[in-house]
Amino acid sequence: MALETRQLRYFIAVAEERHFGRAAERLMMAQPPLSQQIRLLERALGTELLTRTTRKVELNPAGELLYERGRRIIEDLQSLELDVKRVGDGLEGALRLGFTGAATYGIMPRVVREASRAFPGLALSVTGEMLTPGLVAELLEHRIDIAVLRPPVSSELIQHTVVARERIVAALPSNSRMLELAAIRMDDFHNQVLVGYPENSTVNQTLAACWLQHGIRPLYRHRVSETSTLLSLVAAGVGAALVPESATSLNLGGTVFRDVVDAPMAELAVAWRVDEDSRAVRRFAPFLEEVIRDLQGESQ
Template identity: 50%
Template sequence: MKLETRQLEYFSMVARERHFGRAAERLNLAQPYLSQQIRKLERQLGTTLLNRTTRSVTLTDAGAHLLEEADRVLAHLDALGKEVQLIGAGLTGPLRLGFTGSTTYGIMPQIVRRTASAAPKLQLNVSGEMVTPRLVDRLLDRSIDIALLRGDTQAKGLSSSVIGSEPSILAVPSDSALDAPESITADELGEHALVGYPENSTLSKMTAEFLGRHGSRPDYSVRASETSTLMSLVAAGLGAAIVPHTATALGIPGVRFRTIDEAPRTDLTVVWRTDEETRTITRMIEIITEVVGENIDDPTADEKEQPA
């Protein structure tokens, strides 16, 4: 004996409304037709499901059991349909993301929130505060699936798309001579000690090129891989740091920000393995691109000290 989904839906509505007229109205059916379908179901099952009077409809024991099971089956079918839709749209399953430097603070949380809303079945595993070479290595050894990095990569087997261009800003100790309201020039920067990223990082190369165009070289007192560590070194008075504008999202006491004349910019690039261009990967790239597009633009020049 095979029951149809439509039969369960009809019966469930009548059983809940306890009235054929109201149930028929909600189902957008003629009442005689609905009554006929319930009678047909009872004949098919060989038992009475509803006790009918001129004023009310009540459930028999068999009807109460069928209602309970019908609701369970219908809920399962509804969930199954939604799950299949999510799979088809690339919105389910595990996915490992890697983020460069300061995007860990300003952008990554928004991407995670956006994904939780748009794709609750997508299980994200995120890693942050990595320099571009490390992210490329992790993509190649298949320990992450998508990376948001700075600059670009020509590594074989990887595909990429530049999705934003972010200006730099100068982080300075709040009690230093560099803490001034006006912007600073490259020539002035060349006269001060800096703390910086590792030598092979995109931002370190960008800083060297920027100062080099003005006849100076960065004088680093110390280097650090993580933006949070770099900002703590700035707060400790070890030097200023040229950082991406998203670093202003960090709340490090004792750090202020100063704009740079003709500030150098770095591209934000999303990268993935070419042989894994699944619908899940494609949808995640769309979400990352949306969030970056909403957050990376020409920022205002009046960023000041972070709250304690």
């Protein structure tokens, strides 16, 4: 006969109470069935576990061994039950996040900090400084689970929720003459040397539509994918840049951020696969959306 966890729990209660009546009350059962289960347990193991008197019971050596190791077994089973439930509920395991450009600096640190409190059992793997096309490809190829990117999203296999709209601001070298202007407008960048994001980036496409609409022709000298590299070029005096406001979290020195009166807005969205069945993703995505919305509310 195999050792039953139910009988083991009964025995542990008797061993800790040293009294069948108190153990029965603790287990919310009658005393005779409890005594019978302990007898069955002893019979199954082929040895007595308790020394019984009229007033109390004592553990014999075999009972001491069963109590010590049995208690650890029950504790492990309880821990296992909790861990399995947490994994099933999406509160345990691994989750891979990808962040676009400037969101790597303005948003990612807050997300990781808040997630460590809300999802302590979730191991986050984070990739930053990516363009939206790359993030979409990473999602489709199952290399990441959730992305913070900038719409539009080119694939129907990816669903997304727009959670923020942020201003595009000017990043100017500290010796730029544009700093003398009382207010900076988009047409002030006509024939100005700029450094920018690659042509396929969402921010660049947003700016390109604005340039075209107003007949503005900036002079792009360098295009780079990483916001940190872009701002390094600005700080070096290579040219000005137009970046999402979240990029202001990364100030390398030698750079001054200024509002642009009529600059377009850049949207930010949380995206995941349409066919995603992971509970971790389904639980984390709304949390991520809330963190970003809270951040935007604080900046307004």
